[in-house]
Amino acid sequence: MATYSTNEFKSGLKVILEGDPCNIVENEFVKPGKGQAFNRVRLKNLKTGRVWERTFKSGESLEAADVMEFDMEYLYSDGEYWHFMKTDGSYEQLAADKASVEECVPWLKETDKYIVTLWNESPIVVSPPNFVELEIAETDPGLKGDTAQGGSKPATLSTGAVVKVPLFLNVGEIIRVDTRTGEYQNRVKS
Amino acid sequence: MSTDWLSVVSHETLVRRATLLRDVRDFFAERNILEVTTPTLGSAGVSDAHIENITVPLPNSTGYLQTSPEYAMKRLLAGGSGAIYQIAPAYRGGESGRRHSIEFTMLEWYRPGLSLLALIAEVQQLLDESTDGMPQCPIVSYRQLFEEHCGVNPHQASVATLFQIIQDHAINADHLSDEQDNAVGYLDLLFSVLVEPKLDAVVVTEFPACQAALAKTGLDTAGDMVAQRFEFFLDGLELANGYDELDEEAEIRSRFASNNKIRQQRGTEVIPIDERAVIAMSKMPPCVGVALGLDRLLMRIVGARDISKVINFSTDR
Numbered sequence: 001m002a003t004y005s006t007n008e009f010k011s012g013l014k015v016i017l018e019g020d021p022c023n024i025v026e027n028e029f030v031k032p033g034k035g036q037a038f039n040r041v042r043l044k045n046l047k048t049g050r051v052w053e054r055t056f057k058s059g060e061s062l063e064a065a066d067v068m069e070f071d072m073e074y075l076y077s078d079g080e081y082w083h084f085m086k087t088d089g090s091y092e093q094l095a096a097d098k099a100s101v102e103e104c105v106p107w108l109k110e111t112d113k114y115i116v117t118l119w120n121e122s123p124i125v126v127s128p129p130n131f132v133e134l135e136i137a138e139t140d141p142g143l144k145g146d147t148a149q150g151g152s153k154p155a156t157l158s159t160g161a162v163v164k165v166p167l168f169l170n171v172g173e174i175i176r177v178d179t180r181t182g183e184y185q186n187r188v189k190s
Numbered sequence: 191m192s193t194d195w196l197s198v199v200s201h202e203t204l205v206r207r208a209t210l211l212r213d214v215r216d217f218f219a220e221r222n223i224l225e226v227t228t229p230t231l232g233s234a235g236v237s238d239a240h241i242e243n244i245t246v247p248l249p250n251s252t253g254y255l256q257t258s259p260e261y262a263m264k265r266l267l268a269g270g271s272g273a274i275y276q277i278a279p280a281y282r283g284g285e286s287g288r289r290h291s292i293e294f295t296m297l298e299w300y301r302p303g304l305s306l307l308a309l310i311a312e313v314q315q316l317l318d319e320s321t322d323g324m325p326q327c328p329i330v331s332y333r334q335l336f337e338e339h340c341g342v343n344p345h346q347a348s349v350a351t352l353f354q355i356i357q358d359h360a361i362n363a364d365h366l367s368d369e370q371d372n373a374v375g376y377l378d379l380l381f382s383v384l385v386e387p388k389l390d391a392v393v394v395t396e397f398p399a400c401q402a403a404l405a406k407t408g409l410d411t412a413g414d415m416v417a418q419r420f421e422f423f424l425d426g427l428e429l430a431n432g433y434d435e436l437d438e439e440a441e442i443r444s445r446f447a448s449n450n451k452i453r454q455q456r457g458t459e460v461i462p463i464d465e466r467a468v469i470a471m472s473k474m475p476p477c478v479g480v481a482l483g484l485d486r487l488l489m490r491i492v493g494a495r496d497i498s499k500v501i502n503f504s505t506d507r
Binding site for chain 1: 381402403
């Protein structure tokens, strides 16, 4: 079992804390004037996305987490699993369960590429790219001439995500969305 | 092609370090303070509970790399050297991070007959003369800062009160869970998390007596026992650490013994008492002394955020 001691901690290191794989976001060695040294560490739980702040006595160790990230193409869902394929030429396929893919589902479009994080070779989290381009499946008819500014209306996209869009947009148009905020960015000329 | 063999220190920083060393030597020459050199490899280590000695195997014994030139310089003081200073490498095991390097350059000086306040003024003069635009650092007591940022008197607060403050600020204290004396650890944790980051250009004095190390202790104006020490802080970083030097043999022995007791409880190596140093400390003239991290001062001068940007090659490369 590989372990990392506090003096090997650095951002980007993948470790196991309370049974979950975590990414070290920030590590600071602190040595109070006359006191015991410790490391203040911010870790992101890769399963839940929550960020923890912990202190470790200098010299303590954490188990290394076998975590890897791959660019993978989304193929299809069979209702229980979501299937992805590696884009490195190996065509290797993996099935991600609901828990790992849940946050990404509103942005999943077949043949698009996603980042799949594997822990012990199983997918634990699927992340969309920062921007995705999706088609409007449903929205109120567009208002001609209202292209400048003004109000917005809800639009349901082909994946089921609901995004606020400007009034002039119509069904069938393709838009660019920021997946981090869920906000409309611009219309994509097709 | 790998450039790993190259120094990450810029040429400007190399030049600035050279100028800084020259300015420091000029500063002490003008004041008739003698530059001395003592071995970095000695036969005794320090027993400070929280400093890790780096040992070196010698043919018939264990050698210790100095964690500071303090003991050797005190032996010179006791032998009648008068005021002395030294620029020397120091080594502390496990201390590595953005603001720490296992090997670093220490400037340490001792002034027989000077008061702690006069030494604080001298540190300020050195900073003024060796840097551009160093602000005047006001003197504030540890208690005052602790009350301001944590809301309680650090010399009187109970363990439960300190723990409550830690919880109120959602600070994780896992690393202290198996400590013998939590008050000491909690004070350190609170001060380093809630106070130190906010300290810029300040001299902190009157530390809790439990952090006296080899400084004298005495009563503050409120009647609490405090350590006669000071620390200069710049940008939330401790830059210099000065003491009114303890010179009472029985008290020195008792501090060394209690350090070793903590080491024993924690399961770290017990360090044999350096008899020559103890005798020297009890025979040296009354004096004050200060150690200043030259790498950290250089960080401030060149605006480096990471100490590795001012030290040519870190220990791991």
